[in-house]
Amino acid sequence: MGVLGVVARHLDTIVGPGVMLLFPLYASMRAIESPSTLDDQQWLTYWVLYSFITLFELSCWKVLQWLPFWPYMKLVFCLWLVLPIFNGAAYIYENIVRKYVKVGSYVSSNHSEAHRKVLQMMSLDARKSVERYIEKYGPDSFDRVVKAAEREAKRH
Numbered sequence: 001m002g003v004l005g006v007v008a009r010h011l012d013t014i015v016g017p018g019v020m021l022l023f024p025l026y027a028s029m030r031a032i033e034s035p036s037t038l039d040d041q042q043w044l045t046y047w048v049l050y051s052f053i054t055l056f057e058l059s060c061w062k063v064l065q066w067l068p069f070w071p072y073m074k075l076v077f078c079l080w081l082v083l084p085i086f087n088g089a090a091y092i093y094e095n096i097v098r099k100y101v102k103v104g105s106y107v108s109s110n111h112s113e114a115h116r117k118v119l120q121m122m123s124l125d126a127r128k129s130v131e132r133y134i135e136k137y138g139p140d141s142f143d144r145v146v147k148a149a150e151r152e153a154k155r156h
Contacts, residue, residue, distance in 0.1 A: 011075070020050065020078045027082075038090065045097065046081050046089035053077075112139065114146075 024046055031039035053074060057064060064070045080088040134142045 011072070013071075016071070016075055016078075019075065019082055024050070024082055041093050042087055042090040045093040049081060049089060049092065050078070114143075 024043065027039070028043040028047070031043045034040075057074075077088075080086050081092075082089070130142065133145075
């Protein structure tokens, strides 16, 4: 097999750093500069997952050293997380993480139940604006705005 055999046996060490570190670093810097939050979600989730993988490896290295296929499994998983055709990290965030990290957990408990339900449906920026509105004009004013929006929604 010669050179091809050596490349196949060490594919994880040849390709791994580029797939798991260099490309994500580059893409993360581009995401910081872009106005979209979708790429931020993709790359922040990637780094969280990569950190968990690294912690898992550090904790279980004695077992993993007996599994010759582990580096390849990790490489394939990281390829799925990283490659734009898959955007696996964004998929994991949307379908798994978002269910457990509810936006509502950040809503202040000093709001009424009705206000908390409305605030939980909003993005963080919108929620902060509404909370400032409530502080400035009071909860009754916010109730009037919500009722007006409900009436408007029913008409359309």
